[in-house]
Amino acid sequence: MRKLITRLIPRDPGRSFVIGVPYLWLILFFLVPFLIVLKISMSEMQVGVPPFKPLFGWADDFLSVRIYLGNLFSLFDVANDNLYAVTYLSSLKYAAFTTLLCLFIGFPFAYFLARSRPTIRPVLMMLVMLPFWTSFLLRVYAWKGILANHGVLNNLMIWLGVIDEPVRMLHTPFSLMIGMVYGYLPFMVLPLYANLVKLDVRFLEAAADLGATPWKAFWLITVPLSKSGIVAGSMLVFIPCVGEFVIPDLLGGPETLMIGRVLWDELFSNNDWPRAAAVAVVTILLIIVPLAIFNKYQAEQQGGGRT
Amino acid sequence: MSTGRVNWFGRGWLAAGYVFLYIPIFLLIVLSFNQSRQDVIWTGFTLNWYRELLVDKEIIDGFILSLKIAFLTGLLSVVLGTFAAFTLVKYSRFFGRTAFVGMVNAPLVMPEVIIGLSLLLLMVSLQNTETFSWISRGMFTILIGHALVGMAYATVVVQSRLQEMDRSIEEAAMDLGCRPRQVFFLVTLPNITQALMSAFLLTFTLSLDDVVISQLLSGPGSSTMPIVIFSRARLGLDPRVNAVATLTILVVTIGVIASSIYLARLERRRQKEMSAAFSADAA
Amino acid sequence: MGELASGHPNVVAPDGTLAAAAPADTHFLRIEKLVKEFDGLVAVDNVSLDICKGEIFALLGSSGCGKSTLLRMLAGFEMPTSGRIFLDGKDIAALPPYIRPINMMFQSYALFPHLTVWDNVAFGLKRDGLPKDQIAERVEKMLGLVQLKPYAKRKPHQLSGGQQQRVALARSLAKRPQLMLLDEPLGALDKKLRERTQLELVNIIESVGVTCVMVTHDQEEAMTMASRIAIMSEGRILQVGAPHEVYETPSCRFVADFIGNVNLFEGKLTEDASDHVVIETPECTHYVGHGITGTEGMAVSVAIRPEKIRITQQPPSDLARPACNWVKGEVVDLAYLGSYTVYHLKLATGMILKATVASVERLPDWQPTWGDSVFASWDEYAMVVLTQ
Numbered sequence: 001m002r003k004l005i006t007r008l009i010p011r012d013p014g015r016s017f018v019i020g021v022p023y024l025w026l027i028l029f030f031l032v033p034f035l036i037v038l039k040i041s042m043s044e045m046q047v048g049v050p051p052f053k054p055l056f057g058w059a060d061d062f063l064s065v066r067i068y069l070g071n072l073f074s075l076f077d078v079a080n081d082n083l084y085a086v087t088y089l090s091s092l093k094y095a096a097f098t099t100l101l102c103l104f105i106g107f108p109f110a111y112f113l114a115r116s117r118p119t120i121r122p123v124l125m126m127l128v129m130l131p132f133w134t135s136f137l138l139r140v141y142a143w144k145g146i147l148a149n150h151g152v153l154n155n156l157m158i159w160l161g162v163i164d165e166p167v168r169m170l171h172t173p174f175s176l177m178i179g180m181v182y183g184y185l186p187f188m189v190l191p192l193y194a195n196l197v198k199l200d201v202r203f204l205e206a207a208a209d210l211g212a213t214p215w216k217a218f219w220l221i222t223v224p225l226s227k228s229g230i231v232a233g234s235m236l237v238f239i240p241c242v243g244e245f246v247i248p249d250l251l252g253g254p255e256t257l258m259i260g261r262v263l264w265d266e267l268f269s270n271n272d273w274p275r276a277a278a279v280a281v282v283t284i285l286l287i288i289v290p291l292a293i294f295n296k297y298q299a300e301q302q303g304g305g306r307t
Numbered sequence: 308m309s310t311g312r313v314n315w316f317g318r319g320w321l322a323a324g325y326v327f328l329y330i331p332i333f334l335l336i337v338l339s340f341n342q343s344r345q346d347v348i349w350t351g352f353t354l355n356w357y358r359e360l361l362v363d364k365e366i367i368d369g370f371i372l373s374l375k376i377a378f379l380t381g382l383l384s385v386v387l388g389t390f391a392a393f394t395l396v397k398y399s400r401f402f403g404r405t406a407f408v409g410m411v412n413a414p415l416v417m418p419e420v421i422i423g424l425s426l427l428l429l430m431v432s433l434q435n436t437e438t439f440s441w442i443s444r445g446m447f448t449i450l451i452g453h454a455l456v457g458m459a460y461a462t463v464v465v466q467s468r469l470q471e472m473d474r475s476i477e478e479a480a481m482d483l484g485c486r487p488r489q490v491f492f493l494v495t496l497p498n499i500t501q502a503l504m505s506a507f508l509l510t511f512t513l514s515l516d517d518v519v520i521s522q523l524l525s526g527p528g529s530s531t532m533p534i535v536i537f538s539r540a541r542l543g544l545d546p547r548v549n550a551v552a553t554l555t556i557l558v559v560t561i562g563v564i565a566s567s568i569y570l571a572r573l574e575r576r577r578q579k580e581m582s583a584a585f586s587a588d589a590a
Numbered sequence: 591m592g593e594l595a596s597g598h599p600n601v602v603a604p605d606g607t608l609a610a611a612a613p614a615d616t617h618f619l620r621i622e623k624l625v626k627e628f629d630g631l632v633a634v635d636n637v638s639l640d641i642c643k644g645e646i647f648a649l650l651g652s653s654g655c656g657k658s659t660l661l662r663m664l665a666g667f668e669m670p671t672s673g674r675i676f677l678d679g680k681d682i683a684a685l686p687p688y689i690r691p692i693n694m695m696f697q698s699y700a701l702f703p704h705l706t707v708w709d710n711v712a713f714g715l716k717r718d719g720l721p722k723d724q725i726a727e728r729v730e731k732m733l734g735l736v737q738l739k740p741y742a743k744r745k746p747h748q749l750s751g752g753q754q755q756r757v758a759l760a761r762s763l764a765k766r767p768q769l770m771l772l773d774e775p776l777g778a779l780d781k782k783l784r785e786r787t788q789l790e791l792v793n794i795i796e797s798v799g800v801t802c803v804m805v806t807h808d809q810e811e812a813m814t815m816a817s818r819i820a821i822m823s824e825g826r827i828l829q830v831g832a833p834h835e836v837y838e839t840p841s842c843r844f845v846a847d848f849i850g851n852v853n854l855f856e857g858k859l860t861e862d863a864s865d866h867v868v869i870e871t872p873e874c875t876h877y878v879g880h881g882i883t884g885t886e887g888m889a890v891s892v893a894i895r896p897e898k899i900r901i902t903q904q905p906p907s908d909l910a911r912p913a914c915n916w917v918k919g920e921v922v923d924l925a926y927l928g929s930y931t932v933y934h935l936k937l938a939t940g941m942i943l944k945a946t947v948a949s950v951e952r953l954p955d956w957q958p959t960w961g962d963s964v965f966a967s968w969d970e971y972a973m974v975v976l977t978q
Contacts, residue, residue, distance in 0.1 A: 014487050019401055022391035022458070026410040029455050033425035036432050109324045112317035124321070126567050131328050133559045135516045137533050138552040141540040142331030145338060145347045148544075152334060152347050182327065235416065243418020245519050250540055260420045267424065267523075277428065280421045291416055295409065478667055479700035481687045483714030483765065493713075497704040580748045587750035588783055 034284075041277035044068045071278035084279065087257040088286065094173075094258060095241035098180040099188075102237050103230065105181070106188035110229075111222070113189070114196035125193070132186045140179050140250050147175045147251070171253030179251040180241055187240075188233040195229025196222070228297055235294035239287050259283055332556055339549035347544070356550040363547060369532035373515050376446060376531060380453040380514035381507040387454065388461025388506055389499075395462070396469045414459040423523030426452050430524070444526030452520040457510030464509065468502035469495075512559075617676070618643035618801055619664075619769060624673030626659050633659040635825035637673075646795060646802040648816035650809060652848075656825035657805045661771050664803060665694045677769060688717075693767035697774045699758035701746040707733070707757050708742040714765040732760040735794060751779050752787060759791065763798055770795070772804035776811055788814045809849050813837070821845050837895075842978045846893045853899075853943050854976075855892040862886050867975065868914075872939045877914035879970035884977055891976045898972035899945035901933060903956055906967040916967035919943055921958050933958060935966055 075084040113124055131139060146152045147169040154166040169175050199222065207217035223230075245260030252258060259279065266276040313321070334347075342351040360366060391411050398404075414422060430448050433439035442448075472495075480494040481487070518533035525534060532551070539545045619641040626634040634656045641647045649657040662668045664675065666687030675683040682690055693714070701710050711732050715725045733739045736756035746754055755775070762770055775791060776784045792815050795802055806812050812819050813833040820830045821844075829841040840846035843854065857871030862884060869876040869892055876892050884890065900906070906916050919935030922942070928949070935943040945966055958964050 015398065018390055019394045019398060019407075022387050022394060022411070023403075023407060025387055025455075025458070026407070029426065029429070029451055030410050030413065033429040036428045037421075037425045040428055105324065105327075108317070108320050112313050112321050115313050115317070116321075122567065122571060126563060127325060128328070130560060130563055131332060133512055133563055134332065134556050135533070135536075135552070137516065137518050137536060137540070138335060138548070138555060139331050141536070141548065142335045142552070144540070145334055145544055146331065148347070150347065155348065182331070185324075185328070239416040240418060243420055245418070245420045246537070260418060263420055263424065267427075273428070276424060280424050283418065283421060287416070287418075291413070294416060295412060473698065473700065475696045475698060475700035476702055478665075478687070479694070479696055479702070479761075480713070481667075482665060482692075482694045483761070484688045484717030486688055489717070494702060498702075577747060584744075584748050584750045584753070588752045588780075 037277045041281045071274045090257045091259040098241045099238040101181045102188040110189045110192035176252040176256045179247040184237040187236040191232040192229045195226045231297045335552040339553040356546040360550050369535040373531040377511045377514040381511035383454040384457030384461040384510035385507050387458040391462040392465035414456045419519040423520040427523045445529035448524040452524045453514040461506040464506040468499050620676040622674045625671045627671045645817045648812035648819045649805045650812040651822035655822045657822045661805045691768040693762040694771040695758045695762045711760045732764045736760045770800045770802045853894045874917050875914045882975045893974045896944040896946040902965050921962045
């Protein structure tokens with residue numbers, strides 16, 4: 001009992017202040033909003049302000065709770081309307097492809113960066129960071145000019161004689177993938193680089209000394225030792241990609257269904273807030289698994305890394 | 308890992324990667340000087356779009372608003388992020404630590420659409436109560452959204468600095484008579500200023516750049532620059548947007564290059580001084 | 591214990607005046623039944639110690655033995671689970687570090703990287719709110735003491751390891767603490783510099799006259815610097831004594847083995863007289879020229895330091911009791927280390943006997959080499975009988 005009391009009464013006001021301020025902020029603007037989203041996702045839509053019916057109500061001294069799971073269930077009512085199920089699947093698909101492509105391009109990139117001469121490495125790193133600091137929106141927008149029917153790429157290919165008339169590239173899965181990989185490549189390269197640059201060359205020398213070919217050494221030493229970098233990079237690409245909005249909106253087309261856009265449309269075009277909230281809740285559930293993996297790896301890395 | 312040996316394949320891969328990263332940026336710069344309004348074909352040099360930009364009230368107002376929000380976001384994020392980083396590094400046990408860790412990290416990976424939506428629904432719910440009906444969407448609500456995300460980034464930056472810092476200097480300060488608060492202001496803070504500055508720059512930039520959260524939380528008459536650019540970009544190519552892009556790239560490039568040269572110099576001088584000092588023992 | 595402190599008679603009071611060689615206060619720092627547990631693991635286990643005013647006291651042990659935790663409890667960074675700490679009669683166990691009149695010199699010095707040498711030394715004085723001129727005077731004096739006056743305006747990273755160490759010393763002495771704690775004071779320096787610095791450090795500490803408790807894992811450092819040593823293992827103190835005491839009369843096998851090298855013979859007590867004992871071991875019969883508290887038939891160990899063993903080509907002829915205290919062995923290993931040579935002799939029982947022979951002569955007539963059969967002998971006062 002005494003222990004409980006001493007735990008509840010702050011003995012160190014500075015400590016409580018340091019913990020309390022960010023805690024309160026997060027509860028107020030992160031936790032509570034999510035509870036509200038959850039609440040609204042279980043409310044019925046109505047026309048008016050607010051555009052949903054209340055979940056809790058007082059009637060005859062009784063608290064009545066009306067939980068309407070229609071929004072959530074309807075998302076998976078494949079027989080009736082499979083838009084959402086298809087959208088979720090296609091979001092996951094695009095995110096997975098983006099992650100794989102980023103890994104495929106980014107791993108060798110980070111590897112060669114880490115093996116470059118230490119004198120030029122800061123410059124090379126700066127060149128990776130530089131686009132990162134310039135507006136994401138503007139860089140994605142630039143691809144419109146490249147991929148449009150009368151864009152740079154089509155003009156170039158016609159001039160080269162590869163094609164006779166413009167190929168439609170903008171607003172297709174192709175343009176979407178280009179934009180996604182482009183936007184998220186640095187998120188893959190940076191953690192991988194941070195991991196690979198710390199890799200001790202002596203491991204590879206020892207492997208070579210023991211008779212491993214460079215290729216074998218790469219697969220048996222470099223790749224396993226950079227596992228945490230691969231996981232971190234993949235999560236940093238995959239999770240935000242699932243809910244990405246700007247790229248699908250600017251570069252995607254009618255057939256490239258992504259959850260971020262659907263949510264946006266429910267909110268602004270259809271004004272169906274409960275539906276939008278339900279979409280958000282399911283999306284969160286979808287990314288919570290990779291999120292947990294990500295947190296675990298981050299905790300491991302911060303704990304000094306058990307490599 | 309460093310051997311300084313990258314073969315032709317590696318060089319080729321790096322070069323291709325950089326071309327991929329820089330083609331769009333290069334294109335934006337070129338097009339901003341192109342006479343043609345719609346086409347991407349070069350029709351001649353002009354500074355017209357920059358001139359138009361000077362009288363584009365929508366963009367200028369948006370820019371000023373964005374700057375204000377970004378500055379405040381930077382400040383708020385750094386303060387909150389420093390608190391959170393301190394909590395994470397120093398206090399290994401308190402009520403709900405796991406939840407705290409999860410909430411601090413979540414905005415790093417949570418889709419912006421969802422963060423924006425949840426805050427939007429919070430604001431609307433508050434507006435529907437009697438006490439908070441005065442809340443209106445605009446600069447204030449955008450600031451909260453940006454600072455929520457910015458705090459997560461600032462926490463990561465400050466936390467990693469705190470972790471690599473030699474914690475015994477804080478004990479030394481306490482040993483020499485500092486109360487805990489004095490320890491923070493006299494010893495800890497001066498030793499993490501560089502991290503605080505980079506956290507500020509990072510969150511400032513993120514805020515200046517954000518469109519999704521801003522759009523969801525903006526109200527009438529509070530369009531930030533990205534909101535303006537986004538609405539124009541959706542319609543197609545706009546040479547004034549190219550001009551804005553070029554200016555942004557110019558400022559960022561100068562800033563990044565200057566700061567990295569400055570940091571490299573600082574580091575080199577430090578190294579030199581350290582090796583000079585080291586030889587004193589041998590004497 | 592009183593006479594132990596007299597090895598350091600020139601006690602200078604913190605204010606610089608030569609204090610009368612007052613009878614040493616044996617209870618200046620008194621640690622009573624101190625216990626520290628971390629999540630059920632006992633780091634410091636019921637430690638009691640009395641430390642005299644003006645002495646340099648060393649806690650010696652391998653890493654994880656609890657010596658650092660003990661030191662951190664003295665500094666106030668850890669709260670004891672139970673037990674009390676008295677400094678000059680006052681219980682300080684519950685005081686936070688910033689109130690204790692104790693200063694610490696940290697292992698990696700913990701100099702403030704953003705402050706100059708001058709400001710580092712002045713840091714603690716400023717916290718005390720001393721007037722500016724007094725601070726300046728004290729800092730100058732401290733920098734003079736450690737011979738760093740020309741470096742006052744430098745930042746820590748502009749100093750060598752040895753200079754940083756002296757700044758740390760000046761900083762912890764500046765507040766004139768009643769007790770100074772040193773955590774591995776020379777651990778961060780390389781070997782050559784360490785030897786030179788050990789005596790320098792002792793000279794400075796003694797010229798100020800501050801009582802010191804230091805922690806180290808380096809027995810040479812402890813023996814050079816400290817007037818008394820406490821050997822710790824697994825949170826407990828095994829033996830307290832002057833360097834020669836713990837070396838020549840270790841209280842248990844752990845201490846004998848930990849301090850320096852030792853050969854241990856396991857055997858039984860066969861004859862127990864008041865002026866001598868005889869111990870029978872598989873290797874030989876030991877005649878020990880002093881009595882011990884034990885009973886006939888009890889299992890004991892005989893400890894002999896390698897440097898107390900003589901190596902000869904012929905069976906030893908000068909022994910008082912020709913049947914005891916010698917063995918025959920084969921040289922299986924030898925290492926010439928300049929000032930002495932280490933021999934490993936394999937005895938008939940398989941035991942490896944270590945012996946060191948000082949290089950007294952430049953070109954001796956006979957030197958054992960690999961494969962030689964030799965005789966090792968020792969006199970009856972060279973041994974210590976250990977019952978635990």
